[in-house]
Amino acid sequence: MRDDPTELAEQVSAVLRHLVLLLRRTVAGQPVTSQQYAVLGSLEPGPRRMTELAEEHAVQLPTMSVQINRLEEAGLVARGSDPADARVRAVELTDEGRVRLRAVRQARIAHLSRELAALSDDERAALAVALPALAKLGRT
Amino acid sequence: MRDDPTELAEQVSAVLRHLVLLLRRTVAGQPVTSQQYAVLGSLEPGPRRMTELAEEHAVQLPTMSVQINRLEEAGLVARGSDPADARVRAVELTDEGRVRLRAVRQARIAHLSRELAALSDDERAALAVALPALAKLGRT
DNA sequence: CAGGCTAAGTTAGTTAGGCTAAGTATCATG
């Protein structure tokens, strides 16, 4: 039973917990939190409505509402309105938000690069091959 | 530059965010939170002191203290004392805690197994190969 | 052996980030 999904699942479970810790360290001390960073990332291509953002980040609408409140107070995003439908709010990055996003992304990439540099070539190669599978995992 | 750590880091970063969402769904609705589950897991082999637990889970001592408070109120762990040093508290699983841990572990494994079953054999194989590398990532 | 330092935990207070329930404003429709 080498391909037993249960056995594999146990290992994946253990690794998941491990990655949570890694992520915590990757994000520690940065000027935006992990979730804020993720939301800023969603806004990079252009304005989005609240409902879209909430769905994309798998949270309820009120959660995203509060999240955007904080980002707005910080001056990183702005709430606009949709001329076609006055109920929807079009959230977009401010210039400062765009700058901040880039800076944080740089820092995160740099941190992860350092971690990855500690691996062997074979390990990095294995990782590269497995990433698509990992990416597929959530999208059941 | 196919092996460029920076490029790989970007992909890893994206996948990490994805896995956070997966983990959220995996844990949703279970009788203990993700962190509580992790702490219970640490206690399975035997009693541990607060400091050890805090370090292992990469949190400050007060955070673990509160965490253990809740688990103690729920009857899942018990605080004992070290006869050799009256300052240290030896935290251990109660019988109920042990039962709960097993149940939650089952549920998590089952959930992940279902996700994994949706992958192809090749993808599962790739995942299995990459897991050791992922596990190594945090331990810089 | 008294005083002071260090170590282990706890408590209090703040913030982020989830949730549900309830409220408001706008749109669409019978």
Next chain:
DNA sequence: CATGATACTTAGCCTAACTAACTTAGCCTG
């Protein structure tokens, strides 16, 4: 044009992280 649906927001309640400040216990040194 009244009524229901849609898009958000607000309020209130949790978990979970942090720092700062406190207590208690052990250790060491003059």
